[in-house]
Amino acid sequence: xxxxxxxxxxxxxxxxxxxxxxxxxxxxxxxxxxxxxxxxxxxxxxxxxxxxxxxxxxxxxxxxxxxxxxxxxxxxxxxxxxxxxxxxxxxxxxxxxxxxxxxxxxxxxxxxxxxxxxxxxxxxxxxxxxxxxxxxxxxxxxxxxxxxxxxxxxxxxxxxxxxxxxxxxxxxxxxxxxxxxxxxxxxxxxxxxxxxxxxxxxxxxxxxxxxxxxxxxxxxxxxxxxxxxxxxxxxxxxxxxxxxxxxxxxxxxxxxxxxxxxxxxxxxxxxxxxxxxxxxxxxxxxxxxxxxxx
Amino acid sequence: xxxxxxxxxxxxxxxxxxxxxxxxxxxxxxxxxxxxxxxxxxxxxxxxxxxxxxxxxxxxxxxxxxxxxxxxxxxxxxxxxxxxxxxxxxxxxxxxxxxxxxxxxxxxxxxxxxxxxxxxxxxxxxxxxxxxxxxxxxxxxxxxxxxxxxxxxxxxxxxxxxxxxxxxxxxxxxxxxxxxxxxxxxxxxxxxxxxxxxxxxxxxxxxxxxxxxxxxxxxxxxxxxxxxxxxxxxxxxxxxxxxxxxxxxxxxxxxxxxxxxxxxxxxxxxxxxxxxxxxxxxxxxxxxxxxxxxxxxxxxxxxxxxxxxxxxxxxxxxxxxxxxxxxxxxxxxxxx
Numbered sequence: 001x002x003x004x005x006x007x008x009x010x011x012x013x014x015x016x017x018x019x020x021x022x023x024x025x026x027x028x029x030x031x032x033x034x035x036x037x038x039x040x041x042x043x044x045x046x047x048x049x050x051x052x053x054x055x056x057x058x059x060x061x062x063x064x065x066x067x068x069x070x071x072x073x074x075x076x077x078x079x080x081x082x083x084x085x086x087x088x089x090x091x092x093x094x095x096x097x098x099x100x101x102x103x104x105x106x107x108x109x110x111x112x113x114x115x116x117x118x119x120x121x122x123x124x125x126x127x128x129x130x131x132x133x134x135x136x137x138x139x140x141x142x143x144x145x146x147x148x149x150x151x152x153x154x155x156x157x158x159x160x161x162x163x164x165x166x167x168x169x170x171x172x173x174x175x176x177x178x179x180x181x182x183x184x185x186x187x188x189x190x191x192x193x194x195x196x197x198x199x200x201x202x203x204x205x206x207x208x209x210x211x212x213x214x215x216x217x218x219x220x221x222x223x224x225x226x227x228x229x230x231x232x233x234x235x236x237x238x239x240x241x242x243x244x245x246x247x248x249x250x251x252x253x254x255x256x257x258x259x260x261x262x263x264x265x266x267x268x269x270x271x272x273x274x275x276x277x278x279x280x281x282x283x284x285x286x287x288x289x290x291x292x293x294x
Numbered sequence: 295x296x297x298x299x300x301x302x303x304x305x306x307x308x309x310x311x312x313x314x315x316x317x318x319x320x321x322x323x324x325x326x327x328x329x330x331x332x333x334x335x336x337x338x339x340x341x342x343x344x345x346x347x348x349x350x351x352x353x354x355x356x357x358x359x360x361x362x363x364x365x366x367x368x369x370x371x372x373x374x375x376x377x378x379x380x381x382x383x384x385x386x387x388x389x390x391x392x393x394x395x396x397x398x399x400x401x402x403x404x405x406x407x408x409x410x411x412x413x414x415x416x417x418x419x420x421x422x423x424x425x426x427x428x429x430x431x432x433x434x435x436x437x438x439x440x441x442x443x444x445x446x447x448x449x450x451x452x453x454x455x456x457x458x459x460x461x462x463x464x465x466x467x468x469x470x471x472x473x474x475x476x477x478x479x480x481x482x483x484x485x486x487x488x489x490x491x492x493x494x495x496x497x498x499x500x501x502x503x504x505x506x507x508x509x510x511x512x513x514x515x516x517x518x519x520x521x522x523x524x525x526x527x528x529x530x531x532x533x534x535x536x537x538x539x540x541x542x543x544x545x546x547x548x549x550x551x552x553x554x555x556x557x558x559x560x561x562x563x564x565x566x567x568x569x570x571x572x573x574x575x576x577x578x579x580x581x582x583x584x585x586x587x588x589x590x591x592x593x594x595x596x597x598x599x600x601x602x603x604x605x606x607x608x609x610x611x612x613x614x615x616x617x618x619x620x621x622x623x624x625x626x627x628x629x630x
Binding site for chain 2: 120121183184185187188189190191192193194195203206207209
């Protein structure tokens with residue numbers, strides 16, 4: 001009996017294994033996002049201090065690496081609130097808004113794309129023109145107008161963002177549905193006696209899941225940036241709730257005096273959005289057949 | 295097609311017209327096609343690309359791309375019922391149950407995200423209302439075994455990309471046959487397969503057709519395929535049937551100039567300079583067909599009348615008709 005041992009004589013060193021792992025998986029992104037998720041989900045238990053209670057006597061303490069104390073690791077802001085706690089609390093808001101918006105806009109966009117791509121004709125014309133209009137609208141202006149009209153709240157922020165981002169999904173996925181619609185398995189499903197709804201949701205929808213996942217991931221990053229921008233402008237989640245954008249806005253008055261107030265939330269936004277985008281790109285390489293190496 | 299004794303035809307198509315409205319005008323893809331098909335017989339429809347053969351087939355199951363395409367007029371009598379008069383719901387119950395379709399491209403005819411077992415269960419669920427998992431599995435496995443898929447118990451769990459083109463075509467055939475249809479429509483069933491596999495699939499279709507006394511229509515541009523499986527042949531050109539005959543009659547005695555030209559290019563005869571026979575010119579654009587016989591501009595035997603009036607059907611024998619002025623002139627019933 002001979003034994004098959006294909007990799008005998010080629011011991012794989014630990015460092016080269018790690019290198020392959022790093023090449024195959026976006027380890028950095030995933031690690032950062034896991035930290036973000038944990039912080040967001042368990043925020044109330046992880047915050048060392050109450051993020052929203054001002055303590056004027058403790059205002060403007062520097063972070064520990066700039067001569068502060070371990071009691072307030074990232075220092076305190078102008079009202080004496082703990083920066084670390086506010087960062088954690090803000091992570092929760094970013095995640096909540098990000099996921100709610102992606103879920104809402106993704107569902108609306110997907111359903112409209114299915115209808116437009118599959119039925120064609122007048123349905124397609126109406127949905128496609130609507131999509132084009134929404135893609136062309138200057139987003140921030142509309143957001144300012146909407147919040148000005150209905151008032152700033154988390155719900156309004158989410159609804160505005162959904163309202164403004166569904167079109168991106170609809171446009172990309174419609175093209176995919178158009179392609180799938182012409183394939184013969186759809187014709188055969190019709191021949192087999194499937195109803196239109198069954199063809200749409202049972203045969204076509206699973207085939208657009210890959211582009212949908214890629215799109216949703218990239219959109220999550222974009223949503224977090226937009227959410228931060230709106231909060232920066234005071235058009236998002238009302239105070240005193242901590243948000244990364246709000247922290248930036250409050251900190252900008254102290255640039256030169258206490259730079260860490262701006263730099264810390266900026267780094268948080270940067271790292272999270274970068275990680276999400278890298279993950280999205282990696283997903284695209286993995287899932288999009290056009291990039292798949294044969 | 296063959297107006298033979300007594301027995302009513304399973305399928306009778308009368309004067310079918312299917313038009314597509316495009317920006318460049320109305321494309322008369324099928325323009326007055328009639329034929330009939332007896333129980334247990336196989337009809338082959340041959341023609342070049344764009345001659346309307348696939349559209350004829352898809353008109354029978356009423357799967358014409360709307361809103362551009364429309365069946366303008368005609369009757370499609372299936373077991374005596376006019377399919378064109380049924381509601382969409384009634385039509386849906388017939389499709390996949392009594393009339394099944396095998397499509398051309400095995401690469402795209404199965405949904406890549408479901409296992410083949412899963413896909414084969416669908417028609418059974420929809421038409422026979424079977425819900426029990428184990429019954430479905432058994433039926434699917436039996437179906438796969440019938441079309442010659444080895445180890446069907448294992449294969450039900452495979453996904454389409456794990457199978458070869460020939461095997462997928464067998465799976466598609468199995469799916470078509472599941473509900474024991476009385477009419478099977480095959481749209482270029484072997485065009486996308488390589489030659490050795492083509493033979494196997496054709497043999498399979500032939501066997502199943504004989505076993506189950508199935509009626510079949512096979513659309514192909516390949517006369518060799520037609521010759522191997524069909525009883526009767528209809529030759530289509532620019533949306534019309536120009537010649538209908540029994541297989542032997544057609545091959546031994548082609549009468550329409552287009553059929554003759556097809557045969558010449560098939561036989562591999564050369565023209566003295568060592569080149570294969572080709573038919574001069576191009577098939578006409580079906581959006582711009584003028585009056586008369588559409589083949590006239592390419593026809594060696596064209597006469598004056600050919601460009602002004604479409605020739606009526608001439609009966610050459612009970613089993614052989616053609617639409618050609620030159621032929622009718624020869625046999626004496628001449629232009630009126």
